[in-house]
Amino acid sequence: MAELLANPHVLKKLQHELNTVIGTKNIVEKVDLPNLKYLKASVQEALRLHPPLPLLLPKCPTQTTIVGRFAIPKETKVFLKIWALQRHPEVSNKPLQFNPDRFLDGNNCMFYFEGNNFKYLPFGSGRRGCAGIPLAEKMVMDILASLLHSFDWQLPEGEVVDFSKKFGIVMKKSTPLIAIPIQRFNF
Numbered sequence: 483m484a485e486l487l488a489n490p491h492v493l494k495k496l497q498h499e500l501n502t503v504i505g506t507k508n509i510v511e512k513v514d515l516p517n518l519k520y521l522k523a524s525v526q527e528a529l530r531l532h533p534p535l536p537l538l539l540p541k542c543p544t545q546t547t548i549v550g551r552f553a554i555p556k557e558t559k560v561f562l563k564i565w566a567l568q569r570h571p572e573v574s575n576k577p578l579q580f581n582p583d584r585f586l587d588g589n590n591c592m593f594y595f596e597g598n599n600f601k602y603l604p605f606g607s608g609r610r611g612c613a614g615i616p617l618a619e620k621m622v623m624d625i626l627a628s629l630l631h632s633f634d635w636q637l638p639e640g641e642v643v644d645f646s647k648k649f650g651i652v653m654k655k656s657t658p659l660i661a662i663p664i665q666r667f668n669f
């Protein structure tokens with residue numbers, strides 16, 4: 483929501499998709515979700531720039547392991563800083579820009595949530611990857627689709643979005659987002 487309020491052109495494009503797929507007389511249903519391609523790309527882009535677990539969960543090799551030029555002694559606690567990886571200029575073009583289209587460029591299959599591409603790991607990867615991906619994806623899509631289809635959103639007069647964060651195991655905004663809903667339709 484913070485990125486959408488800071489990028490109103492993306493919000494408008496999402497609402498256009500929602501109007502086309504759902505119409506202006508219905509409410510969002512679960513069956514609509516697979517048809518919301520730009521919404522999915524926006525969720526992917528939000529998780530690229532703002533992964534809730536910026537260091538994943540710590541890993542600990544059971545034996546000394548060589549990764550590239552580095553030897554990782556057994557039982558070392560290893561954190562993977564995917565927050566930096568997903569913002570790296572060698573990984574994404576104009577990495578700090580919120581641009582869902584980067585996930586629609588015919589490259590979408592490179593960026594499944596399951597972690598088959600080591601440049602994009604918001605849910606981790608492998609056997610200890612997130613166990614809740616299907617639920618998380620459906621919940622986030624469903625909630626966002628309903629909020630954006632039913633309401634326009636504005637910042638309070640004179641406010642700009644503050645993207646500063648509190649780093650921790652789970653990353654949060656340091657100041658809460660205040661957004662004003664404006665009803666779009668009268669059913």
Ligand code: HEM
Nearest residue numbers: 534535538539604605606607609610611612613614617618
């Ligand atoms: C947008 C929402 C979510 C995000 C971004 C997320 C992300 C993650 C990440 C990054 C990990 C660690 C993976 C690793 O270190 O390789 C993880 C682990 C896990 N997640 Fe999620 N998660 C989300 C929602 C959920 C939900 C809804 C559930 C359950 C219903 C869930 C259940 C789990 C479990 C059980 C683990 C531990 C897996 C293990 O250690 O074997 N997550 N999640």
